[in-house]
Amino acid sequence: MPDDANCIKEILLQYPFIDPVVEFIRHNENITYKVTEKGSEDAYLLRIHKPITKNMQGVQNRREAIQSELEYLLAWSSCSELPVQIPVPNLNGDVVSSVVLEGEEVYCSVLKWICGETMSRSDFASEEMASTLGERVAQLHQFSRSFKPSSGFIRPEYEIAWINNMLTKLRSGENMGVILSGEFQIIEKAFPPIIDRMKSWSKSIETWGFIHADIHYSNFIRTSRGISFIDFGLSGFGYYAMDVAMSALFIKSELRDDLLSGYTKVIAGNIDVAQLEDLMFLNICEYYAFLVSRREKHLWIREHMPSLIELCRSLLQGTPVFYRMNQVGLAN
Structure with a gap:
């Protein structure tokens, strides 16, 4: 996290703020701040596109990719009945700015703040909310099917190269000793069958397109008009089923049929549960x-590795896990 007030001031001077009050939020895939105009209710989200670790660095940190994300948000805002994080241009009319941070140029962007309550896992503990979650994800995908990106549009792609990169990162965990060699061997064995199955998955307008790619309960805001998505920092191109799989990870297994029912209420069709299991594992x-x-x-x-190894063994044995896999205890 940059603690240099001059750095933040330099960024803010590029925007039409008058008397901004800045509050640090977190540092994950981006460094984020809430910016509020003193004496008003106008609030904004400032993002410095510098991930907390180098292994999170990727296409999404390039200027063109950030512009592409904001292009999608602006297009979606014109169609969505619910609030969307609309990009705010700087004084030059650009939606992406830059600043020198720790000796390197880093890109920044500002979005309008969505007023509401950040949701928690417990908010999705009922059949109704699981179904609503499915509907919201489907509505996003419904828009993505009609979205026509510009010629320079670039975002991450979530397919085989992504999987191989993930495996490389996990191998570094073995080298550090945080993943034992025997554990890594089991994890590594689970990947080739999934890659083989992925090669056979249909990639069409109905199955592949722009996805959120970071579906998590904390990336939903309860507003006066309904539940809105936030944080498209990892968004890109992938199988729509990936967003559904990520949604399933934070709700109880007995509510997953309600999730799928809500999704198919908006986008009719059969959902391949085996594909969801593969994508849940990958995520x-x-x-x-x-x-x-x-x-x-x-x-x-180390504390959670046994559950991952158990999941690997189930997938290798061809044992269905969608309706028996518990909520994943992902750290916040």
């Missing part, structure tokens, strides 16, 4: 891969 592994580079999370990894 769990991606989370572990992210934590590997954070030493303060190594104890968490």
Whole structure:
């Protein structure tokens, strides 16, 4: 987290703020601040696109990719009945700014703040809310099907190269000793069958497109008009089922039929549960891969590794897990 007040001031001077009050939120895939105009209710989200660890660095941190994310948000805001994080241009009319941080140029963006309450896991503990979650994800995908990106549009892609990169990060965990060699061998064996199955998955307008790619209860805001998405920092192109799989990870297994029912209420069709299981596993592994580079999370990894190994063995044996996998205890 940058603690240099001059750095923050330099960024804010690029925008039409008059008397801003700045409050640090968190540092994860971006460094984020809430900016409020003193004496008013106008609030904004300032994002400095510098991830907390180098292994989170990717396409999404490039200027063109940030512009592409904001292009999507602006397009969606014109269609959505619910609040969307609309990009705010700087004094030059650009939606992406830059600042020199720790000797390197880093990009920044500002979004309008969505007023409401950040949701928790317990908010999605009923059949009604699980169904509503499915509907909201489907509504996003419904828009993505019609979205026409510009010629320079670029965002991360979540397919085989992403999986291989994830495995490389997990292998570094073995090298550090946070993942035992025997554990890594089991994890590694689970990947090739999934990659083989992914090669056979249909990639069409109905199955593949722009996805949120970071569906989590804390990335939903309860507003006066309904539940809105926030945090598209990892958004990109992938199978729509990936967002559904991520949604399933934070609700109880007995509510997952309600999630799927809500989704198919908006987008009709059959959902491949086996595909969801593969994508759930990949997203769990991606989370572990992210934590590997954070030493303060190594104890968490060790405590939760047995459940990951059990999941690997189930997938290798072809045992269905969608309706028996408990909520994943992902660290906050």
